[in-house]
Amino acid sequence: xxxxxxxxxxxxxxxxxxxxxxxxxxxxxxxxxxxxxxxxxxxxxxxxxxxxxxxxxxxxxxxxxxxxxxxxxxxxxxxxxxxxxxxxxxxxxxxxxxxxxxxxxxxxxxxxxxxxxxxxxxxxxxxxxxxxxxxxxxxxxxxxxxxxxxxxxxxxxxxxxxxxxxxxxxxxxxxxxxxxxxxxxxxxxxxxxxxxxxxxxxxxxxxxxxxxxxxxxxxxxxxxxxxxxxxxxxxxxxxxxxxxxxxxxxxxxxxxxxxxxxxxxxxxxxxxxxxxxxxxxxxxxxxxxxxxxxxxxxxxxxxxxxxxxxxxxxxxxxxxxxxxxxxxxxxxxxxxxxxxxxxxxxxxxxxxxxxxxxxxxxxxxxxxxxxxxxxxxxxxxxxxxxxxxxxxxxxxxxxxxxxxxxxxxxxxxxxxxxxxxxxxxxxxxxxxxxxxxxxxxxxxxxxxxxxxxxxxxxxxxxxxxxxxxxxxxxxxxxxxxxxxxxxxxxxxxxxxxxxxxxxxx
Ligand code: ADP
Numbered sequence: 001x002x003x004x005x006x007x008x009x010x011x012x013x014x015x016x017x018x019x020x021x022x023x024x025x026x027x028x029x030x031x032x033x034x035x036x037x038x039x040x041x042x043x044x045x046x047x048x049x050x051x052x053x054x055x056x057x058x059x060x061x062x063x064x065x066x067x068x069x070x071x072x073x074x075x076x077x078x079x080x081x082x083x084x085x086x087x088x089x090x091x092x093x094x095x096x097x098x099x100x101x102x103x104x105x106x107x108x109x110x111x112x113x114x115x116x117x118x119x120x121x122x123x124x125x126x127x128x129x130x131x132x133x134x135x136x137x138x139x140x141x142x143x144x145x146x147x148x149x150x151x152x153x154x155x156x157x158x159x160x161x162x163x164x165x166x167x168x169x170x171x172x173x174x175x176x177x178x179x180x181x182x183x184x185x186x187x188x189x190x191x192x193x194x195x196x197x198x199x200x201x202x203x204x205x206x207x208x209x210x211x212x213x214x215x216x217x218x219x220x221x222x223x224x225x226x227x228x229x230x231x232x233x234x235x236x237x238x239x240x241x242x243x244x245x246x247x248x249x250x251x252x253x254x255x256x257x258x259x260x261x262x263x264x265x266x267x268x269x270x271x272x273x274x275x276x277x278x279x280x281x282x283x284x285x286x287x288x289x290x291x292x293x294x295x296x297x298x299x300x301x302x303x304x305x306x307x308x309x310x311x312x313x314x315x316x317x318x319x320x321x322x323x324x325x326x327x328x329x330x331x332x333x334x335x336x337x338x339x340x341x342x343x344x345x346x347x348x349x350x351x352x353x354x355x356x357x358x359x360x361x362x363x364x365x366x367x368x369x370x371x372x373x374x375x376x377x378x379x380x381x382x383x384x385x386x387x388x389x390x391x392x393x394x395x396x397x398x399x400x401x402x403x404x405x406x407x408x409x410x411x412x413x414x415x416x417x418x419x420x421x422x423x424x425x426x427x428x429x430x431x432x433x434x435x436x437x438x439x440x441x442x443x444x445x446x447x448x449x450x451x452x453x454x455x456x457x458x459x460x461x462x463x464x465x466x467x468x469x470x471x472x473x474x475x476x477x478x479x480x481x482x483x484x485x486x487x488x489x490x491x492x493x494x495x496x497x498x499x500x501x502x503x504x505x
Contacts, residue, residue, distance in 0.1 A: 018051050024228065024230060031054075040052055053205050055236075060229050068169075068196060082137045082138045082140075086137035108342050112352055113341050129180075140192060163499075169194045169248045170248070178207045197246070209230065237257075248494070255481070273483055273484030278458075279435045288442040294328030294329055296465060306410045309437055316417075327375075329376070333377050351389055363406070367402075367414070370400075370402060372396070374395075427456055430455075435458075437477040438460040471487055474487055
């Protein structure tokens, strides 16, 4: 273990885990990559190496896909009684909770987020989706369909639909919620009876690997059902997305890579679901509970250091309350304690990587040079080796600015006033983006809230709240924010095919 980690007190299992070189998990075995190549994983708070992982490539992906294909075709998972599948999926949820402390520490060390946040949000939300999906394993049903016999008068047919697992799933996930994104992908695919090759993000592979270890140690899944190949996007992700024996690819990440995945998937027209970027508006009306709106809008952008696809990165506040709102959010921003995620007093950790740090710093500079007014933060500092960006509020921004148009994926909010309360105009401003992932509306007027919710073109609209998630609620985007939905029973559509069976009676 690197000395930097010894500065923190870590769970014994974390200590042991970080000492081993991480391998790929293929067909029930831990194996080195065929090439023997590895890559380093760093602590974003120090920039120092904390782990070494096998770097998978096409050859490893081939092996993992072939294991998943064999496991699927044998029916050893899909034909297991659904209540048995449900029990296993539920058990995975229980195991995640039992290992809360170590998974939260790994998440903090790997991603940079505060360990308390990982323990209170990332880990329990991950176990919860397994439990929610465990229930669905016994409830994936078809329909019986009345038939008109249009061109066969007098004949009688019995028609029904079957909902069947889509097959082998390639699942490619990002670094912002490493364990939770793995859970959002694995749990519904297992509930539907699919087999899986999971590719974690190269920046944050540790919690998914530890989860796989925990599942493996409990002998919960038949070999080949769940495989994990770590590695870089172009080396391990791309061959998975284009693999001819993969039936479906599920991706969460940037819109840019989502488009690449879509093209790669076209070779065998595999099914594609995408949960991509966002530029979500937080819309505050003058009649709102302003203190609650200020706290909510601050949390909407600063939670997880703004590294959320649904971050409230565009603040639209009515001119009557604009100054009060921006001052309130700025005050919160200035008081957020930035530091290493493993430090118990830290409220905002470092960004995940040097690349992300440079990207966000670049947006802050472009905002300044395009005439944006920094009213809080605007500072970034990597002198300690960590990738620290301070929560930043830009006031008096407008739609032509780069930082208003593009997804920053950092703790930077762009505030714009609006002047009248014409809902068409407000919706037009809110919808003036290529993205359509989420929005929040802050008002006490229930009629305004519902009317605006209907006009906003995004997969989620929150009213008087933001970043409220539940395993039962579908999440995903309109426009360039993606295809399909994660979570809720909607996600099962991603992992099933519908078959119509018609019997001539
Ligand atoms: P970000 O830009 O936020 O780092 P990305 O969209 O680049 O997010 O990455 C999300 C996931 O997609 C990661 O697991 C990454 O390795 C993977 N990835 C990146 N490029 C490709 C690619 N060309 N094909 C398949 N997967 C990729």
